[in-house]
Amino acid sequence: MKLFTDVNFPTEIQDVAKLFFADVLLCSPEQAECSLTHTCADGVYTYVAQALGQSAVRSVSAEGDGLQSVRLQKRYAKLAMYEALCRGTGKSMPWGSLTGIRPTRLACQLQSEGENWQKTFVELLGVSPEKTALTADILQCQKGLRDYREGCADLYVGIPFCVSRCSYCSFTGGEIGKMQKYVQPYVDVLRREVRETVQFA
Helix, strand or coil: CCCECCCCCHHHHHHHHHHHHCCCCCHHHHHHCCCEEEECCCEEEEEEECCCCEEEEEEEEEECCCCHHHHHHHHHHHHHHHHHHHHHHCCCCCCCCCCCCCCHHHHHHHHCCCCCCCHHHHHCCCCHHHHHHHHHHHHHCCCCCCCCCCCCCCCCCCCCCCCCCCCCCCCCCCCCCCCCHHHHHCCCHHHHHHHHHHHCC
8 A cells, every 4th residue: 555645754654544454655746546635724733634535534632743733643544444444344453543542641641631531531542441441450450550659760661572563663673472482581581680670660
């Protein structure tokens, strides 16, 4: 699938297309089989997606240069592309238009902005009720982990093995079935590093 977009974040739009097609190449407008273009007037961004004879239009008020403005622009651009591809293919994805983000992080962000994150997930972003419920379960399990506590530190441990590799994934790692010989050596080194890190606590 050849994709043209004029937004400043083309790979994010490409990631949405990769939910539907294994091979998605960015190209010029003349070569495109699908596209996402935008206009901006008075702080309102309008995104028009065309794919497989279908279209979708989404607009959002996102004034300013701040992080929140960029987040909204990306969210609505990806949403327009996702909706056009859903219409064109007749398919929808369990995680809706979400790509390359931890759903729990987005849920917390939306909640901190005063939004009903579950409603936004299902009604706006196209996340299935099952995946929305899974996100709620994970948030419940993580309750208290996001709170600041004096004298404590957060520790991130990356696990570079997944059951499958998502086409849009940017993390270092791969499918566990193909990397089985690396699992035990990784665990051994990880255990050693945790023991050594404890000395600094």
